[in-house]
Amino acid sequence: MTESDGTLTVETEWIVDDPALVTPAWMSAALRRGGTDVEVVGLRHEPVGGGQLSSSHRFHLDAQPGGSPAPASVVVKLAAGSPEGRAQIAPGYRSEVGYYRRFAPGARIRVPRCWSAAISTDGRSFTLVLEDAYPSRPGSQVRGATLPQARAAIRNLAGLHAPFWGRDGLADSADWLRRTDEAGLGFLAEVFAATTVPFLERFGGDLAPADTDTLRRTAELFGRWGRHVGDRHTLIHGDYRLDNLLFSDGTGTAPIEVMAVDWQSLEVGFPGRDVAYFLSTALPPELRRAHERALVGVYHDRLVEIGVPDYPFEACFQDYRLGTLQGPLLAVLGAVYATNEPTESSHRMFVSMITNACAAIRDLGTLDLLAA
Numbered sequence: 001m002t003e004s005d006g007t008l009t010v011e012t013e014w015i016v017d018d019p020a021l022v023t024p025a026w027m028s029a030a031l032r033r034g035g036t037d038v039e040v041v042g043l044r045h046e047p048v049g050g051g052q053l054s055s056s057h058r059f060h061l062d063a064q065p066g067g068s069p070a071p072a073s074v075v076v077k078l079a080a081g082s083p084e085g086r087a088q089i090a091p092g093y094r095s096e097v098g099y100y101r102r103f104a105p106g107a108r109i110r111v112p113r114c115w116s117a118a119i120s121t122d123g124r125s126f127t128l129v130l131e132d133a134y135p136s137r138p139g140s141q142v143r144g145a146t147l148p149q150a151r152a153a154i155r156n157l158a159g160l161h162a163p164f165w166g167r168d169g170l171a172d173s174a175d176w177l178r179r180t181d182e183a184g185l186g187f188l189a190e191v192f193a194a195t196t197v198p199f200l201e202r203f204g205g206d207l208a209p210a211d212t213d214t215l216r217r218t219a220e221l222f223g224r225w226g227r228h229v230g231d232r233h234t235l236i237h238g239d240y241r242l243d244n245l246l247f248s249d250g251t252g253t254a255p256i257e258v259m260a261v262d263w264q265s266l267e268v269g270f271p272g273r274d275v276a277y278f279l280s281t282a283l284p285p286e287l288r289r290a291h292e293r294a295l296v297g298v299y300h301d302r303l304v305e306i307g308v309p310d311y312p313f314e315a316c317f318q319d320y321r322l323g324t325l326q327g328p329l330l331a332v333l334g335a336v337y338a339t340n341e342p343t344e345s346s347h348r349m350f351v352s353m354i355t356n357a358c359a360a361i362r363d364l365g366t367l368d369l370l371a372a
Helices: 024-033 084-106 149-165 184-208 209-228 271-282 285-306 313-337 342-362 366-371
Strands: 040-050 054-063 073-079 114-119 126-131 232-235 245-247 258-260 265-268
Touching: 024 040, 024 265, 054 245, 084 149, 084 258, 126 313, 149 258, 149 271, 184 285, 184 313, 184 342, 209 313, 209 342, 209 366, 232 271, 232 366, 245 271, 258 271, 265 366, 271 313, 271 342, 285 313, 285 342, 313 342, 313 366, 342 366
Parallel strands: none
Antiparallel strands: 040 054, 054 073, 073 126, 114 126, 232 265, 245 258
């Protein structure tokens, strides 16, 4: 299922647009494609999440009696929504399918096992057959991460960054893989400045004056960010936040384990963006202030353990400081350009993200770094 060159080959027989079209024969073939030789003789499914542009369904499987055992359940993720919406998000669909097909085998980050990943020529339809991580559950941006969850997540993130650290030609290794260079970040600065206005009109009443001021100053200085974050690159998740992480309970003596999902924002970029985006949005300011150096240390130790050379801790912490602009960038653009109808839950999520991120920007002096 891996790619031999930078293109995504099209295999239409592995693409479905309706979970009702998944038959026992199709599921058997998809599992065999991914290395599990099993005969599925019965299945049933129910939705387990998704939105306007993608949907996920848990399939409960019955294997042929006396044959090889099948997984008790798998998750099938599909494209959803209108043709216009799908066309808009097609680069994200390609990124997710491309990650599982090209990069997941060489990464050290924990993700669901993928038996099949397929996408159409126009990028508007895709199908993933993934390991069901139940009973692991997604984190909650509003509740925030516990310290054990934060440790597990930041260590897991190093498993994505380290294998691709500084690799030459990484952006050219796949024609669907994005790389946001200084010019690209300059363009984003214009978009960010324009969208900050409607964001504050909508959320400003729920923000402290200090956060409003920090957000405005971030928009003013964002155009300088690109020149500070071009020295290092690796493969980055791009949206490494609590809602995209599945956590085990970690009851008793068992450690908490985490899986990363939703790879539609994958790109070649500055590793500090992922680190800071997670720590600055997932943790309440008090908890982050008390433990951020130790948590960045957990990430750094794992990088070194996997084999990243010549990267002292203080350089890693400086990159974390520089990366904090990822929080307001994604919160503002996510809120303003969301296709879903706003809800009370989404409102609280965006307020939490921007409040935590702005506090981190102030605490870490990020804007002073950009202004210097």
